[in-house]
Amino acid sequence: MNPVTYHRAASVAQALESSAAPGHRLLGGGTNLVDLMRKGIERPTGLIDVTQLSETIALAEDGSLLVGAAARNSAVAAHPLVRSRTPMLARAILAGASAQVRNMATIGGNLMQRTRCLYFQDEAGSRCNKRDPGSGCDAYGGFNRYHAVIGGSPACIAVHPSDMCVALAAFDARVRVAGASGTRAIALVDFHRLPGDRPDLETLLEPGEVIEAVEIPAFAGPSAYRKVRDRASYAFALVSVAAGLVIEEGRVADIRIAFGGIAPKPWRAFRAEAALRGAAVTQAAIDAAMAAEFADAAPLPGNAFKIDLAGRTLSALLAELSGSDR
Amino acid sequence: MSRMQNAVIASVKTALGWVPAQWLPGGTPDPLIGRSAAIGRQDNRLDGPAKVGGLARFSAEVPLQRLSYAALVYSSIVRGRITRLDTAAAEATPGVILVMTHRNMPRIGLVPLIGVTDLSAVGNSSLPILQDATIRYNGQVVAAVVAETQEQADHAASLIEIDYAAEPGKTRFEEAKTDARTPASILIEKNHVSVGNAERELAAAAHRVDNVYRTPGQNHNAIELHAVTVAWDGDSLVVHDTIQMVASSAKALAKLFGLKKDKVRVLSPFVGGGFGGKGLWDHQVVAVAAAKLAGRPLRLVLSREGVYRIVGGRSPSEQRVALGADADGRFTAIVHTGYSIMPPHGACPEQYSLCTRALYRSKSFEILQRHLDLDIVPNTYMRAPGEAIGTFAVECAVDELAHEMGIDPIELRRRNEPDRHPIHGSPFSQRALIQAYEQGAARFGWVRRQAEPGTLRDGEWRIGLGCASGSFPYARMPGANVRLTLRSDGSATIASSAQEMGMGTATVQVQHAADRLGLPVEAIGFELGDSALPAGPMAGGSSQTVSLAAAIMAASEKLTAELLRLAGNDSPLAGLRAGDVRLLDGGIGAIEDPSRHESYRSILARAARDEIVVDAAGSAPLEMLKFAMHSSSAIFCEVRVSDVTGEIRVERMLGSFDCGTILNPKTAASQFRGGMIMGLGLALTEETLFDERSGRIMNATLADYHIPVHLDVPEIEVMWTGIADPRSPLGARGIGEIGITGVGAAIANAVFNATGKRVRELPITLDKLL
Numbered sequence A: 001m002n003p004v005t006y007h008r009a010a011s012v013a014q015a016l017e018s019s020a021a022p023g024h025r026l027l028g029g030g031t032n033l034v035d036l037m038r039k040g041i042e043r044p045t046g047l048i049d050v051t052q053l054s055e056t057i058a059l060a061e062d063g064s065l066l067v068g069a070a071a072r073n074s075a076v077a078a079h080p081l082v083r084s085r086t087p088m089l090a091r092a093i094l095a096g097a098s099a100q101v102r103n104m105a106t107i108g109g110n111l112m113q114r115t116r117c118l119y120f121q122d123e124a125g126s127r128c129n130k131r132d133p134g135s136g137c138d139a140y141g142g143f144n145r146y147h148a149v150i151g152g153s154p155a156c157i158a159v160h161p162s163d164m165c166v167a168l169a170a171f172d173a174r175v176r177v178a179g180a181s182g183t184r185a186i187a188l189v190d191f192h193r194l195p196g197d198r199p200d201l202e203t204l205l206e207p208g209e210v211i212e213a214v215e216i217p218a219f220a221g222p223s224a225y226r227k228v229r230d231r232a233s234y235a236f237a238l239v240s241v242a243a244g245l246v247i248e249e250g251r252v253a254d255i256r257i258a259f260g261g262i263a264p265k266p267w268r269a270f271r272a273e274a275a276l277r278g279a280a281v282t283q284a285a286i287d288a289a290m291a292a293e294f295a296d297a298a299p300l301p302g303n304a305f306k307i308d309l310a311g312r313t314l315s316a317l318l319a320e321l322s323g324s325d326r
Numbered sequence B: 001m002s003r004m005q006n007a008v009i010a011s012v013k014t015a016l017g018w019v020p021a022q023w024l025p026g027g028t029p030d031p032l033i034g035r036s037a038a039i040g041r042q043d044n045r046l047d048g049p050a051k052v053g054g055l056a057r058f059s060a061e062v063p064l065q066r067l068s069y070a071a072l073v074y075s076s077i078v079r080g081r082i083t084r085l086d087t088a089a090a091e092a093t094p095g096v097i098l099v100m101t102h103r104n105m106p107r108i109g110l111v112p113l114i115g116v117t118d119l120s121a122v123g124n125s126s127l128p129i130l131q132d133a134t135i136r137y138n139g140q141v142v143a144a145v146v147a148e149t150q151e152q153a154d155h156a157a158s159l160i161e162i163d164y165a166a167e168p169g170k171t172r173f174e175e176a177k178t179d180a181r182t183p184a185s186i187l188i189e190k191n192h193v194s195v196g197n198a199e200r201e202l203a204a205a206a207h208r209v210d211n212v213y214r215t216p217g218q219n220h221n222a223i224e225l226h227a228v229t230v231a232w233d234g235d236s237l238v239v240h241d242t243i244q245m246v247a248s249s250a251k252a253l254a255k256l257f258g259l260k261k262d263k264v265r266v267l268s269p270f271v272g273g274g275f276g277g278k279g280l281w282d283h284q285v286v287a288v289a290a291a292k293l294a295g296r297p298l299r300l301v302l303s304r305e306g307v308y309r310i311v312g313g314r315s316p317s318e319q320r321v322a323l324g325a326d327a328d329g330r331f332t333a334i335v336h337t338g339y340s341i342m343p344p345h346g347a348c349p350e351q352y353s354l355c356t357r358a359l360y361r362s363k364s365f366e367i368l369q370r371h372l373d374l375d376i377v378p379n380t381y382m383r384a385p386g387e388a389i390g391t392f393a394v395e396c397a398v399d400e401l402a403h404e405m406g407i408d409p410i411e412l413r414r415r416n417e418p419d420r421h422p423i424h425g426s427p428f429s430q431r432a433l434i435q436a437y438e439q440g441a442a443r444f445g446w447v448r449r450q451a452e453p454g455t456l457r458d459g460e461w462r463i464g465l466g467c468a469s470g471s472f473p474y475a476r477m478p479g480a481n482v483r484l485t486l487r488s489d490g491s492a493t494i495a496s497s498a499q500e501m502g503m504g505t506a507t508v509q510v511q512h513a514a515d516r517l518g519l520p521v522e523a524i525g526f527e528l529g530d531s532a533l534p535a536g537p538m539a540g541g542s543s544q545t546v547s548l549a550a551a552i553m554a555a556s557e558k559l560t561a562e563l564l565r566l567a568g569n570d571s572p573l574a575g576l577r578a579g580d581v582r583l584l585d586g587g588i589g590a591i592e593d594p595s596r597h598e599s600y601r602s603i604l605a606r607a608a609r610d611e612i613v614v615d616a617a618g619s620a621p622l623e624m625l626k627f628a629m630h631s632s633s634a635i636f637c638e639v640r641v642s643d644v645t646g647e648i649r650v651e652r653m654l655g656s657f658d659c660g661t662i663l664n665p666k667t668a669a670s671q672f673r674g675g676m677i678m679g680l681g682l683a684l685t686e687e688t689l690f691d692e693r694s695g696r697i698m699n700a701t702l703a704d705y706h707i708p709v710h711l712d713v714p715e716i717e718v719m720w721t722g723i724a725d726p727r728s729p730l731g732a733r734g735i736g737e738i739g740i741t742g743v744g745a746a747i748a749n750a751v752f753n754a755t756g757k758r759v760r761e762l763p764i765t766l767d768k769l770l
């Protein structure tokens, strides 16, 4: 590992000040960043520990839930406010990683974690446009079972692997970001970028900015998260679905659908939602909604099954949420 | 194995056919069978407290003065030459002592490949180690950095710059088939078995199945990483290793570095999991050479990635299994042919066709393995090499045939149970597979199984039950030596270079020696893991326990003779001969007359001796050649498969084993369960992602190579017939590997029973069920 300096920021102001220095990176629990440093994929010259920043979990005035960026994943999942208001978020977090990793991992770090693409992770032996822009992508024609079926580009089909972010995307969460010129809020669904021809640019966070908190608006109806994987635990999602559903008089009054494991970012299924809003939740309606959502999909032989899998999982989840066992 | 060895073994077998069974080892059953006290007891592992208390010292923990640390650099191309190797930046890094590459590595010969004849031949790869600029596989060691600390070594290793002139490599399984080799033998069995005309029988059979089964490559993932701590002292060498073959690796290292045999000492008191992966690989050789260059003691611990790069695993395979049966379900044809990888520089033939020779009788057989040559780190022995994946193919096929005939799969097996070895015709020493099935089926509740797939369900989950046979041959290694020391205070110590990998080597041999010598277990010590001790057997092929047992038997015979001699005429034993006495109650006594007994204490005191020391070797394992000796098992499992997602969850498993005497139910149950859990991984998740474009393993980490986690592992029940094998020491056969066999098929069969979908390619992942 290359030599690095280490500072602990006591405030957002301090974090902003020191993160402005070139080569400096923020350090949350380190469960992702330190791994990548060991592999030589991330080579910061300085680390600014942000785990002393706010880890508050509280209700904001507008009724949304405010979660400090330094809150640990396990603390969020266990918090009574989270469990009572957005149990689906707790489920999503608990579906991720292991207890040990969740105890270390912070909310800010979870949002910013990098892809698990095998070729991205293999500095020594593989080409990757995200890691080394312009070098090529070995995931095409390689192992891409965990890769994107939608939203990818010829340059990159790596998936954003977070479970938590899928739940946040469904709940219309906002990421509150502090920078030299003040704070701004970014909708979670916009926070992560699609790769296009710049897969190295992953989020809207500008250099020198710090994530302060995540705001999660209330959702009126029941919601659920389901993660699909071969191994029962400690595995990233092949497909995951976060869904919320409000039915009034047999018709969809409000619906939220987000997918994980299928796209370079937490995939909010706006087209599917639009297709289902106002409709009765029938298999035909879901099929039509999925067809609309995945009209632009670009599956590969290694991952094409995920479109069907996403539809089946969504369908089961909506059945569960609408109390029917269709 | 050459044709020559084939011929030798065949003629020994023929000759043995004429020898009356009583003259062979095991001719008269071991008198301890049915007369044991300590054997068969649930004794706790003797190494338990040290491990739980953190006192057991593993090879990466040995403290040494002036210790240096090494890190390796691996090639990132599959084939070609190094054209530029810049080590300047690494060498200039603080703490770096030296960088070793092919330019300054001492010239050494090739490591001889593991074999059955030369005991110093223990290599898993016969490729040169840092001897030239040629790259022969992706992941090969190209440099080693030695530094004051591990961190400095790791960092410096990342600064080494290498340019390659790449050449195309042989990396594609399918393409390699065009020039597959057909070896003359598979271990000590003739490769090509042709009895009758199987293809013709198959074509004419009333019922038949004929399918291709595929299994992926798999990698070793013992908890303890491969690690070695090396110290030179002049021209003598001490190697603290974690290795399954202490004695022979010492010999091999001596030969390789041109040292006298007694100048190399390998110590390996604990092995933190081996499973066949802890053999002699490149890292020990590199560490010994680098320590020599550095003039310092040196430690080399492979990273997890390093284990994937330079330690082989299980070969992928493609197996055709065809079964033909008459109207009554009696097999008329068994065909088992296929391909697996075994490069000429490798040692393990992945003997998947061996189980087929022993499982069923049939009118005809056609069995043949072909080997593919790829540019890879050679595959090696991995828990039940061959049988683990061979039973997957064969036992799925049996299930498929049973389904096609509409009969219960256990009934189909019963109808084809052989009464002697189906190929060689030799009698089974002992075999009670059908009993294992019956007991297992009753306990498991096999009656709940519905013949019609997809019948049982619970909400979105379909439930299925499956079973399959496991099989593993008995083996006893020649050249197992022990030293037995009996002291005047009535205590005894057994010493052998043998290995403790956590399976209870010392524990069960102490139990054994207690019964053999008529002493309490507390009076017995067992020393192992040191090449300075008499050369023990390797821990492999599930053979260490009986190999050591035979050596202890031989030692106790020598001891008896020595005691009788010392006892002389002033003893109640006067006039008795070895055949008239046995060791019991802390001494020696007449078999016919219990009142004639004298204690060890008394004999030694009268002879004014502090101790008696005897060295002995186990007899030649001729019983293996005269009799068909196999362990077998009936594996049952219940799975649920989601109709929505195809996810498979194993609800429960039961293993019913027929493995001879169970020496210690506690250690045995752990072996069985552990094997079955590994079988679960083999069935559902484990897969080496070998990128055929680059010849590179892409999931060289436990995050991406999926072994079962706790949530995947259900309640596992194990039981056994416990019937002693009259031909083996203690009536025991090996139990370390059989646990994994049959599990892949049992799960696949249960998945079929749940869903009606037959998956013939491992691992059975959810996409294959959608």
Ligand SMILES: Cc1cc2nc3c(=O)[nH]c(=O)nc-3n(C[C@H](O)[C@H](O)[C@H](O)COP(=O)(O)OP(=O)(O)OC[C@H]3O[C@@H](n4cnc5c(N)ncnc54)[C@H](O)[C@@H]3O)c2cc1C
Pocket (backbone or CB within 6 Å): A025, A026, A027, A028, A029, A030, A031, A032, A033, A034, A050, A069, A070, A073, A095, A096, A097, A098, A101, A104, A105, A106, A107, A108, A109, A110, A111, A112, A113, A161, A162, A163, A164, A209, A210, A211, A212, A234, A235, A236, A237, B703
């Ligand atoms: C073996 C393993 C399995 C896993 N399985 C799963 C899984 O199944 N599902 C899942 O969702 N996740 C999984 N994870 C990933 C885990 O969720 C992330 O590693 C974790 O959330 C990262 O959080 P951290 O605080 O440790 O981040 P760090 O590693 O500290 O940082 C990650 C990134 O976030 C940046 N960062 C940290 N804090 C801030 C901030 N306040 N503002 C701006 N940037 C910031 C850092 O600079 C860095 O780039 C797994 C991880 C491991 C190691």
